[in-house]
Amino acid sequence: MLISVVAVSAVGVMLGVRFKAPALIAATGLLLIGSFVWNSLGLPGYVTVAKFLILAFALACAYIVGLFLSVHRRRDER
Known part of the structure; x- marks a missing residue:
């Protein structure tokens, strides 16, 4: 399960950026x-449903982290 969460989180960060x-x-x-x-x-x-919800939550949280990284990177370019 840990590898799944890490993989989904990595995808979420990449999507957010x-x-x-x-x-x-x-x-x-x-x-x-x-x-x-x-x-x-x-x-x-x-x-299971619980595992899916954990993965979906990890995806959403990592997406938000990716958005913050994207905004921070764009601000540094100016």
């Missing part, structure tokens, strides 16, 4: 679809 809010909505949708596909294929590490 480069893209705006619609990308976060799309990434959350892809996370939901990926969770359903993961569970339907019967792969190890069944994704």
Whole structure:
């Protein structure tokens, strides 16, 4: 689970630095679809609703961190 949170957080930061809010909505949708596909294929590490919510929260928080980094970087360029 820790590796999943780290991976989702890294994606969230990258999205926040480069893209705006619609990308976060799309990434959350892809996370939901990926969770359903993961569970339907019967792969190890069944994704429960609680795990999905933790991953979605980590994605959103990391996205906000990416937005702050983007704003800070643009301010330094001026």
